[in-house]
Amino acid sequence: MDEEFRQRLEQLESRVALLERNQDLIAAGQRRSSLRSLWRRPPMWTFEQYPPRLLNLTAFPRTPAIHPGAPRIAMVTPSYNHAQYLGATIDSIVSQNYPDLYYHVQDGASIDGTLDLLKRRGDSLSWSSEPDKGQSSAINLGFVGAESEIMAYLNSDDVLLPGTLAYVANYFIAHPRVDVVYGHRVFIDREGLEVGRAVLPPHDGKALRYADYIPQETMFWRKRVWDRIGPIDESLHYAMDWDFILRAQAAGFKFARLPRFLACFRIHDAQKTASTYAVGVREMGILRRRILGFEPTQMQIRRAIAPYLAKQLAYHYAYKLGILRY
Incomplete structure (x- = not known):
């Protein structure tokens, strides 16, 4: 092997080694980027x-047997121009066959066929259709005069999973000191x-x-919570459920x-959560200032919730790997 050929071979080997090293660095960077994205x-x-x-x-899981002393549950669905999803929402509640259920749809004078749908389903629920001041107002209107031990609201594009009402009722009976419950959620698209x-x-x-x-669609609470802290704040149009939750927690409720997976949250283009995000940022800032006494930076928020997010990641992958089953 002449000297010139040997030198070229060494240069080629060096370039291959450098390329392999760069590929390793790129892969490592992609893994770190993926982890950062997962954390964000x-x-x-x-x-x-x-x-x-x-x-x-x-x-x-199958629907559990309903306790003989099952508490009365009151559920409200606020609705406005959601006829394409409302039928599935109604079916998911009525098909639970819960023996002591008050279910009311409070519609905000929809013009998309919602009224015809409600008239067809009128025997299985109560409903009214009239102008309101928004979702929070509709929820409060829907609960007027409702007598129950357990309360919840389900938006007109979300659905309960089978057995949810029986499971929640049995849990409340077995845990008299618990006031507010919620569970795991499933994400569905516009087609279900x-x-x-x-x-x-x-x-x-x-x-x-x-x-x-x-997850709001999975949340149920005892009526004593509502009686103590008051109804949904009608000045809020995005973070009203978080406001209700924070007031309940501040009042000492457990x-x-x-x-268990309790409900499905529907993702679609016209979804309020996506279309009013700016309003949500403002309202969440108001709530943080009220509960914390100051407005935290994004870094302070991330640091405060980091332990919870780490646990959520652990539960998520334990479930995906079959270590946890629900």
Whole structure:
């Protein structure tokens, strides 16, 4: 082998080694970027986690036997021009066949066919359609005169999973000191296809002061909470559920995260959560200043909820790997 050929071979080997090293660095950077992205957008707030697939209701636990002393549950659905989703919402509640249920749809004078739908379903629920001051106002109107031990509201594009009412009622009976409950959620698209799931760790009152992680569509509370802290704040149009939760926590009511998927949160283009985000940022700032006494920076918020997010990631992957089952 002549000297010139040997030198060229060494140069080639060096370039290959350098290329391999750069590939390793790029891969490591991609992994770190992926981890940073996962940390910035944890699974519980990542709606579209995988391609749409059929929601297999038979894969969830069976409906438990209903306790003979089942408490009366009052549920309200605020609605406005959601005829394309409202039928599924109504069916998901009525099909629970819960023996002592008051269910009311409070519609804001829709003009999209909602009235015809409600007239057809009138035998299975109560309803009214009249102008209101927004979602918070509709929820409060819907609960007027409702007598019950347990309360909840389900928006007109979300759905309950089978057995939810029986499971929640049995839990409240078995845990008389618990006042507010919520559970895991499923994300569905506009067609009702599953696109993600959120498995939550146990309740964390400290993290809740900085960020609302409770899935509203899965939340139920005892009427004594409503009687004590008052109704939904009608001045809020985005963060009214977090406001209600924070007031309940400040009043000393006990929360519990239930080990079960309870409801589905629907993702679609006209969704209020997406279209009024600026309003939400302002309202969440108001609530943080009220509960904390100051307005935290984004860094302070991330640091405060970091332990909870770490637990959520652990629960998420433990569920994906089959270590946790619900």
